[in-house]
Amino acid sequence: MTERLRPEETARAAALLRAGALVAFPTETVYGLGADACNGRAVAAVFEAKGRPHFNPLICHYASADAAFADVRPDARARALAATFWPGPLSLVLPRRAECRVDLLASAGLDTLAVRVPAHPLALDLLRRVDRPVAAPSANRSGRVSPTTAEAVLEELGGRIAAVLDGGPCPVGLESTVLDLSGNGAVLLRPGGVPLEAIESVIGPVGRAPPPEAGAAARRAPGLLASHYAPSLPLRLNATSVAPDEALLAFGPPLPGAGAVWSLSDSGDLREAAARLFAGLRWLDAEGARRGLKRIAVMPIPAHGLGLAVNDRLARAAAPRPDDPPAPPDGG
Template sequence: MQTKVFQPDQLAAAAAELAAGELVAFPTETVYGLGADATNEAAVKKVYQAKGRPSDNPLIVHVADVATVKQYVADFPVTAEKLTQAFWPGSLTIILPLKPGAFAKTVTGGLNTAAFRNPRNQVTLDLIKQLGRPIVGPSANTSGKPSPTLAAHVLHDLTGKIAGVVDDGPTGVGLESTVIDLSTPTPTILRPGAVTKEDIEAVIGSIDADHHKVKPDEIPKAPGMKYKHYAPNAQVYVTAAADFKAAASWARAQGEPFGLMATDQVLAKFPVLAADYRFSLGDSIVTASQRLFDGLRHYDQLPEVKFIFAEEFPAVGLGVAYMNRVAKSAGQQYFVQK
């Protein structure tokens, strides 16, 4: 299959591909998603095939407005009204109970709930409106690999497997959306993102954060809860800023090439290290979050690199989401001075 690159002024052609049951990747403010008509079961099955995604990993349904969500759900509680008013369009995904038969099991992973999001990207909102139906949108990458924040990342993983990608440049947030479950008695965050627990509690009051490990026979209610995610080819170690010199010394002792992913302040301590092995995360948790996946993908282009040392940030605010992703990319491996 030839994979086309659509520009934002070519949405009619992209929507026609979706209407024909094909897959088109689309931009959001978080990462690029892999789009299919959410009401077309055959098209949704292609998403799993293209990504190599486990069939019990549910998909997020992207909508152009709140009214669309209300067509499919059994209940739209006051908490959902408040959250959508506060954060939509934006980086918040909301899990709600469905009307019977609202979506095929391929969308929900066999659950009676679905996750909905209204992305903060006008190009994609216009694409959904042109299609006239919601679209599923997991990250547009090979399952388990770092999520795509550029159209080039999508093409690297999925060229020849999908009909096209709408190129709207780099994404702004860089980490996938916060997922909150409103189908349970107490609203619960299942995946942290740019909309923080504190942000949500300021709107609807006290909520929980779910830290349980999904069992092998359990269907996850949200993406990112069960399977390996965000992993490059090299072994990642989450590394405190003060430990980078020790980490570099340890890697040299192993006789293996290594790469750094750190703030400019840390990288300044390694002026003799080749530029390709120093990936800047900028100067803050905001830029680090924007650049994390791009950095992991950068090192996948350097097969000689065996170790990646990625900077640790305090797990507060946006840092909760950043640390969630970087720790998963490392398989929960932290560098400890040897």
């Protein structure tokens, strides 16, 4: 059985992690599936619990920038970004130090490591108590919708992990931005909770990674498989109309005629949309299946600020899978 721990039981969660068990915990982005990153068996258990591809690296979480930079080599850009955005939803991919404590499995054998300091008081308390890096991908089965509540974690991983530390809903609801600083140029590997524009205001222009699965660069961070964050029902993006046999993920005033509706933001607020994205996909997937609906139609969402990250998640969720039915014609 998976224990559901209250905030006052953080010491119990830390003890489980230090003993090599898996514990899900809240961050400002989504719930992470925590493991002692220095313990190869614990890290392997993360892959097993999630059914995650072993070539997909994990992000390591730390209680402070100093703790993170003890395992990786920061440059002036990394230090400036850490000073600006940590604690916060930004992960930096940097070269591993020779004395790096993190097991190589956590970084998929690469010479780089993704690190961050989360901005959630319960997560920071837990990390201080553990006093070592904690590898923590999203606490869901691989390719499924990321959880933003303890209930969603239990739906995904109940019975597979030791405990979930319940800190209530995650305030951001969208994973961290992942930025590769391991080379001379800065490369955005995954849009997320810190908008690209904010990053560029600190370090200047940032490049983009190759498309998913297009070479080694796509292996430097999690969340870069083409089909990812996928509900069971197929997604149809940029919908301008909706059929009765479709569920609708709405942004702004909902289109009429859907079999079920989840509004990301009635007012068109991108921050609200980001926070409600995964909960909406999860609800529409379950409710759509219950009502016998065929797919989820997604209204257009602006591709700037946090909208860039929302569209990135939706594109991965909509990527074709071998067992998907043929996509409907464009224009709907």
